[in-house]
Structure formats: C-alpha cells, structure tokens
Amino acid sequence: MTAKKRIIFCDFDGTITVNDNIVAIMKHFRPEGWDKLVEQVVSKQISIRDGVGRMFALLPTSRKQEIVDYAIGNVQIRSGFAELLAYCEREQIHFLVTSGGIDFFVYPVLSAFPIPKEHIYCNGSDFSGPQIRIEWPHACDEHCDNDCGMCKTAIIRRYPADQYERILIGDSVTDFAGAKLVDTVFARAHLIDLCEELSLNYRPFETFHDVINHLEEMKAR
Template identity: 45%
Template sequence: MQKQIVIFCDFDGTITEKDNVIDAMREFAPSQWKDIVQEMFDEKKSLREGLGALFELIPSEQKEDLVGFIVNKAIIREGFADFLSFCRQENIQFLVTSNGIDFFIDPILKPYIDQIDNVYCNSSDDTSDTIKIVWPHPCDEYCKADCGMCKSSIIRSYDDEKYYKIVIGDSITDLEGAKNASWTIARSYLLDKCQELNLPHDSFTTFHDCIKVVKKIKEM
C-alpha cells in the first residue's frame, strides 16, 4: 500500500454496541420519534431534518438526564482499544465521524481521546425550550444529501492521490461516506447497502475484525 491509510469511524452503533440516539429516544421522547426515524430511512426526511426533529422532541431541561442515561448505558464494542493501539503502531490516522452530539460523545470517548486524531460531530444549543442541534460540519458543494454532519465532505477533504480512505460504520448516516470511500468496513444496514450498491467492503462484528481487514488492505 503506497497511500497513507486514514480511517473515518462512525460512533453510534459502531464504536458503541447500540445506537445511543435510538436508546435515548425510547427513554425520553414521545412516540412520534419512531415516525421520524422511519422517514429518514425512507429518505423522506434528510438526516439533518430528521435528527434535528428528533432532538427537538426533548426539553432542554432534560439534557442532563439524557446525557447521564446515554453515558451510563453505552457499551464500547469489543476490540476498540486494541484497534486504536493498532492504528497508532501502524501510523494510521483514526478519525471519529458522527452525526451524534458532542455532549454524549465526548464523555464516552474521554478514556480513548489521546489515541484519536480528531472527532467530527454536532453540538447543541440549549437556550431554547427544546434541544437544538448545531451543525458545524455541513455539506460541501458536492453533496446534496443535507447530511447535517457531512461525512462525505470530510472524506473529500483528504486528497485521493495521497490517502486510502476507509469508512467503518453501520447505518444510513454512513452511506454517503461509504460512497466516497476507498473501502468500507460495514455491519447492519450499511452492510446491506454496500452489497446492494456493489461498494468495495468487508463486514465486521468486533474491532478485531477491523484489524484483520486493515492488515489485508495494507498488503494490497
């Protein structure tokens, strides 16, 4: 492998075992959250519209309880610490790219942050009655998907001539990124879409699987 490998890794349902946002909606939001999620998967709402609508269902006064619930419930996927160590040993950049929000991502990743090169995610505005998402990483001129936190824009910022770009993810929020990646390591919904669209990919269950895939890619 002549190019430098850079990894763009999703957070919810990838680094963590389950989707933290969905768990939070089940606990704190009224029942219409399910319709919003379905509209996102049916592509009737953009990711930005859908995620914004989900968090607007939750009063700002419940934010502290929401954060505590997510942080206490989150389980890190097996092998994550080993994968970070592997990336450091192999001089591979590891970036977290998430459509989640910093108020729960930061505390969960705190034990690992020294081994993570950057975290791209959303922030929030708590000055109104409900939680408002702030979008510091919008779509560039090449993306029309209205992603919210645009993973494909971040991926495009890395020169194709210099970098071999690997996406690790599981859900609809990772699909546009996978379309712009050199290779995708996928599970769940994203794996089905990679198969359907004939995107170059491998599957994973744990981050030990990801180590095996990256080792294989390095030998290409």
C-alpha cells in the same frame, strides 16, 4: 512512487458503540412522534439533519441532566476498539471519528480513549432554550446536497484519493454517502446491504478485532 497514507473515517453510533445512542435516547424518553421521524429518516423521506433536529426538539431542556446521564451511562463500546486505536498508532494510520451523534455524549464517551478532540467530528447541541436545539458545525459542502447534518463526505474529500487510501467503518444511513467515496468499507447492519447493492469494496465486521485482522490482510497484499 510514494505510498498512499492510510486514513480511517469511523462512525460512532452503532459502530464504536454497540447500540445507536440517538435511537436509545428516544426509546427511553419516548417523546411523542419520535418513532415516525426515525422511520422517515431510515426510508429517506426526510434528511438526516431534519430528522435528528426534529427528534431532539421534542425533548425539553429541563431534563438536560437526566438525558445526558442516560446517554453516557447507556453506552457500550464495541469489543476491540482500544486495540484498533493502538494498532492505528503503531501502523501510522490516521484515525478520525466521523459521527452523526451529538457532542454531549460523543465527547464524554471518547474522552476515555487517546483520540485528539480535533480528530472527532460530530454535531453540537444548545440547551439554552425550552427545547434541545441541535447545531451543525460540519454541514454539507457544495459537493453534497443530502442535508446530512454532519457531512461525512465533506470530511472525506479533505483527504484526496491520490494521496490517501481512504477507509470507512460504519453501519447505517449516515454512512451511505461516504461509503461510495472510499477505497474500502468495513460494514455491518444496513451498510452491508448498500455495499452489496452497489458492489462496493467492503468487508463485514462484528468487532474491531475483525477490522484489525482485515487491515493486516490488506497490508500483506
């Protein structure tokens, strides 16, 4: 029997980065009503797509450069990320970034790392009107009605469970649905609570060095 190929689906905001970049942008520019929208997304009163779209619609495109510069300059990469990518390369683990973040900061930040652009899934942005408009090139498929925006479960389903050992790395509400589909979850923050609640197979982590250690343990089994 052929061994399954290992594949990682890795979140960006609050996972690859130490902070949540969307929340950081909103806290910095403080458009009226942003905090209520964040609360509604976290409590699942409104969908992620609806909440994120409405948050960015509060920001004027006249401040584009200021917003882009802040978003990129504010990023801190979690320790061990470069080492994890090198480990995946050595071990032939397929690595995808599945991000609910926005292209104008996700792509520039990740350009410092050897990740092919086609392995990065995130939301788009349109600065042509008076307010920022978020675009959704990876919206939910027919199997998901969560209105995710960037649907992680749709990406995961492209890699069948009978052929792939599926691993998710994440921290928050955008990872909840995907965590239910995969074999193993590396979790931090809110995602730990969900994994505990649903008795999912998970391992907590703080740095990507922890993830590498766990992957080595899994390989040894």
